[in-house]
Amino acid sequence: MSTLIQPPSPGLRAPAAEAFLRFENVSKVYPTAKGPYPVLDGIDLSIHEGEFMCVIGHSGCGKSTLLNMVSGFSTPSDGRVVLHGNTITKPGPDRMVVFQGYALLPWFTAYENVYLAVDSVKPDLPAHEKKEITREHLAMVGLTDAADKKILQLSGGMKQRVAIARALAIRPEVLILDEPFGALDAITKEELQEELLTIWNTQRCTVLMITHDIDEALFLADRLVMMTNGPAAKIGEIMDIQFPRPRNREEIMEDPLYYSLRNQALDFLYSRFAHDDVE
């Protein structure tokens, strides 16, 4: 177990490959009526290709802002976010987002929602291939039977499955999930975590995911970024989670390492950076 206090400089971890996605001294300041409000301050972070990274922190610590700068919906006030050596300036399908509120189009069916994404991103593919990709990804999340249902007829868990299928169907390099399972019941949540891991194991895209749930992060992530409290939030700690993959929830939970990591995260969130607004 190697825990790094304070974000390392890119060279410290000595990654085998050149950093794939990099935050370079990123700050974000929002202008408000009471003057500038700094949300994030001096974020340095390198993410490797194919890495599953979770971000945790109390509300208001700028987690969403951090990820929005990867998706391109927000741009840094200072510093830059670099993917493949190119500075990110606007949204694009190489950095697909699973939105907090699903953001599915309710006038379409599950199938049509996924197809629309595939068709928008790869309009030149032959129609039968686009259909095949759509069906394949709906099948991955177990929605073959519900494919022709309107979004309004689907439960929360099924909507989230459609959103994940839509996101993965366009084969993004980076998948961004903003608290994807926060609104789901415990059982559906565990099912979806497992499905997400299964699919991710086949595609191995880079994943950035915001969560409030330490157990979720420990089950899913390679590394967990823990944010200090805002304003001017920084990266407090980055925790390595080196359970072997493919992971099995029961096996992980029997590992003594699990509890030491869990306690370390709890200590960070509820002792060292405790928040009035306890979640």
Added chain:
Amino acid sequence: MVPTSSRRPGASSSPLRWLARSSGNWLPPLLGIGGFLLLWQILSSLQLIALPAPSSLFTEERTRNLILYPFYDRGGLDKGLFWQTMASLSRVAQGYTLAALVGIAVGITIGLKPAINRAFDPLFQFLRMVAPLAWVPIALVLFQNNQPAAIFVIFITAIWPILINTAEGVRQIPQDYRNVALVLQMSNRRFFTKVLIPSALPYIFTGLRISIGLAWLAIIAAEIVMPGTLGIGFFIWDAYQQNYVGEIVLGVIWIGAIGLILDRLMAWLQTRISPGQ
């Protein structure tokens, strides 16, 4: 008079029982309308009001003929109520269609471009407060001719709810949907057909439904002051000038019925096109 309770003897056959069970739905409106007509009948018979009694619509020869023969055509303006209505409806159809096309197009534009909205909103807010009747002289000056003037009056009356609701519908497209379009880098055309129109459709239909009622109100006003036009509005005005009060009453009932049918038609269309939204 409408018989209110003659169908409710205590028989026990099943259609009658069904009637009794569902009576909560149809009985109150029936009693309300029946009561109103009864009151009117009594006030007229006692000569407390100058209007003829509702029963006189059937007893008086002129109005009875109009009710019984809606399709007669003796040339000129002397035509049955059906032809009068069709003349008015065709004007409404032309003005309303024009209003829908222009209103939706302009509404989408100002919904998407806040700057254009800021430029024109005061003007639109001002123009929509001008009563249909006030447009009539302007329309006559502009077009020098009854028919296009009437269509213009309908157009200018009906366009505002369509325009304003469409713009609101476009502004109300959830940010999430816009973000999806952004991250997928949808073409403008795709965004328009797959996101914008379906999302704004309930608002557009609300505008269309308000406007069909307004258009129908406007045509009557426009026709009344345009002498010599075939149409239900001028029919009433003509009856007034010749002191056929029964015909006025019949015309008003007819107008109300047509307006109600138009409104229901739009409501039905709305449920067909955007169900569950």
